[in-house]
Amino acid sequence: MKAIAKTRPEPGVEIIEVPEPAVRAGHVKIKLEAASVCGTDLHIYNWDAWSASRIKPPRIIGHEFCGTIVEVGDGVTERSVGDFVASESHIVCGHCLQCRMGQAHVCVNTQILGVDVDGGFASHAVIPWENARPTPKTVSPLIAAFQDALGNAVHTAYSGPIEGCNILVTGMGPIGQFAVSVCKAAGANAVYATEISEYRADIARQVGADRVFNPTSEDVVGELNRLHPGGIDGVLEMSGHPSQLSLACNVVRPGGRISLLGVYANNEQSIPVNDLIFKGIDIHAIVGRRLWDTWDQMSALLEGGKLMLEPVVTHVMHFTQFQEAMELMKAGKAGKVVFTFEE
C-alpha cells in the first residue's frame, strides 16, 4: 500500500510503498475513507525541535482519520468488521494512576498515532480497538475524519457552562472554529471570536460566530465591555498567543471561567494572578480529549445535527497530493485539509 511517511530525520515527508499492516491481538484493521491534516503533521513535516526529539523515522504519519473496520484481532469483542470508526490519537496504558482514576487523557504512558507509532495517512491502518471510535454512518467521512481535533474543541467548551452563556473564543484556527460551532449548538447566548487572519475570520462567521474581532485593528476589550458590561462568562483560549491570554483575563466576568487549549511559544507567561483570585475565576488547562466522555458528548452533538462544520473543510484532495496540502497549511490558507483514499 501507499503511505505518507517521514523517512529521514529532516524536513519533508514522502509517499512510500509498504506492505499492508497485519492485524494483531487487541487491534482492528481499518480501510481508510478520509483523513485530515493537523498542525502537528505540519510540525513533523517542518521537522521542528519537538518532532526531531520525538519521532524515530521511518514513521507513517497522520492521526486524524476514519474508515471501515475490515479485520479484528484476537480478543476484540467490542468492534466488528463493517463498523464505521474514527481515530482517537492517544493510545493510553490503562494501568497508570491517571488511567485508573478516569483521567486517561493525561496518561503518563501516552503514545500518539502517527508520532510514536505508525499512523493513518495510508490506505489501511492497524490501531488498538479502543482507539477506533464508532461513528454514526450519517456523518460524512469528510467530517468524521477530524473528530480527534473536534474533540479538543468539545473538551475545552464542555469544561465549563455554555448554555445561556456569553462565550469568547480566541484564535480561529480549525479548533477555534469548531469551538464556535460547538458553543452555538450547545445553546450559548452569544459567541464572539478573535482572529488576525481575515480568511479564518470569514470561516468563523460561517460557523456561527456572532462577531469576530481583529485584535490588531479593533479595541476588543472596549467592544466586549460595551456589549456585556458585566463581563464574559467563559473564554476559550485557542490562539496560543500571549495577547489573547491577557485579553481572556481582562474580559472574563467575576465567577467566570477561562479554558486554555492553545499552546504558547514560551512556557512562562505572565497573568494577573491576584485579579483572577479576587474575581474567583476557574482556570482550566485542557489537553486532548477525555476518554471517553468527550467522544460520547461529540457523538451526541454530531447525531443532533446542529454542528455547523462544513465551512471548516476548505480543501478535499487525494492523499497523494500531500505536498500541496502541507504548503496550504504552511501558508495559513486552509481550514481543514481532508484527504480521500479512492484507488
Ligand SMILES: NC(=O)c1ccc[n+]([C@@H]2O[C@H](COP(=O)([O-])OP(=O)(O)OC[C@H]3O[C@@H](n4cnc5c(N)ncnc54)[C@H](O)[C@@H]3O)[C@@H](O)[C@H]2O)c1
Ligand atoms: N492542548 C491540546 O491538547 C492541544 C491540542 C491541539 C492543539 N492545541 C493548540 O491549540 C491551538 C489551536 O489549534 P489549531 O490547530 O486551531 O491552531 P492554529 O495555529 O491553526 O490556530 C491558531 C489561530 O490563532 C490565530 N492567532 C494568532 N495570533 C492571534 C492573535 N493575536 N489574536 C487572535 N488570533 C490569533 C492564528 O491566526 C490562527 O488562526 C494551538 O495553539 C495548538 O497548538 C492544543
Ligand SMILES: [Zn+2]
Ligand atoms: Zn491533531
Ligand SMILES: [Zn+2]
Ligand atoms: Zn495510563
